[in-house]
Amino acid sequence: MRRYVLVTGGAGFIGSHICKALHLSGFTPVALDNLSTGHADAVRWGLLVETNVGDLEKVARALETYRPVAVVHCAASAYVGESVSNPQQYYENNVLQGLALLSACLQTRTLNVVFSSSCATYGACEQPLIDETTPQTPINPYGRTKLILELALEDYAMAYGLRYVALRYFNAAGADPDSELFERHDPETHLIPRALMAASGQIDALDIFGTDYATPDGTCVRDYVHVSDLADAHVAAVRHLEGGGGALRLNLGTGMGHSVFDVLRTIETLTGRSVPFSVGPQRAGDPAALVADPRQAQRMLRFSPERSDLRTIVSTAAPGFGLRMRP
């Protein structure tokens, strides 16, 4: 008998990697996606249901049809900068539509939910490593909308018996090591893809958003985690819920921070290409450093991010931008 897992945003960058990991683990993924930013040709390991996450009737019908063992909820607007300039889109897509999805889950008694949350829920932290007890005080609308859904899950779990795992991603990066999936955002705003675009001549130069942060080299420090490692953590979370495990809120990161200049240097070393850049002002909503304490996820889900060193991240992402590794 097939064990379905419904993956909202399953045609997107992270969602499609999750669908592949689910398939490799014996599940049948059902990608639920409105294809506004996702790609139908990234749905290669299961089925596609084309709809908005907030369409209660259609989503409930999909849940009734497939009776999934869990819903993995990835669909969201996910750009920090954009969330500051257009918060309405974030509250509508991430909060309103997310709550409608939860209503469809309750209505159909689909009670296992894995939620894509974010380190952006922590805001600007003083401490070097962020653990799950660190207060969540987001400093941008994106982080706030993710936190609101986490809180709804907590309340729904208490009241309605919903069971959930909230996975707080640090910086998802890299791409499928088998080169079957690549990062394809339009517009692309993330650091590693943009730096690769600069290295390959697709853009003139990378804008570095601030070199005046209180960090060792003045640029922001982030904890980059390979998208296939993230995907494996979702499979482990589905299994945890399937096995009757209780609510979890977990960081998915490596415990290692890398600055913008660290990323540029790694790209230059691995590809032999220079990354032209210019230095601009800080981007609104960006905290100086976000690095996970990943021990809780290691303990609870056996999360071991084996592909998340910067070299593997860059070498798996680079082919998507037409770049080869130096021999």
Ligand code: UDP
């Ligand atoms: N960044 C940058 N130039 C860019 C894109 C990003 O300097 O064109 C910086 C950004 O300020 C942040 C880091 O790179 O400190 C990672 O940003 P990204 O957008 O990749 O992820 P986020 O941390 O916003 O989720």
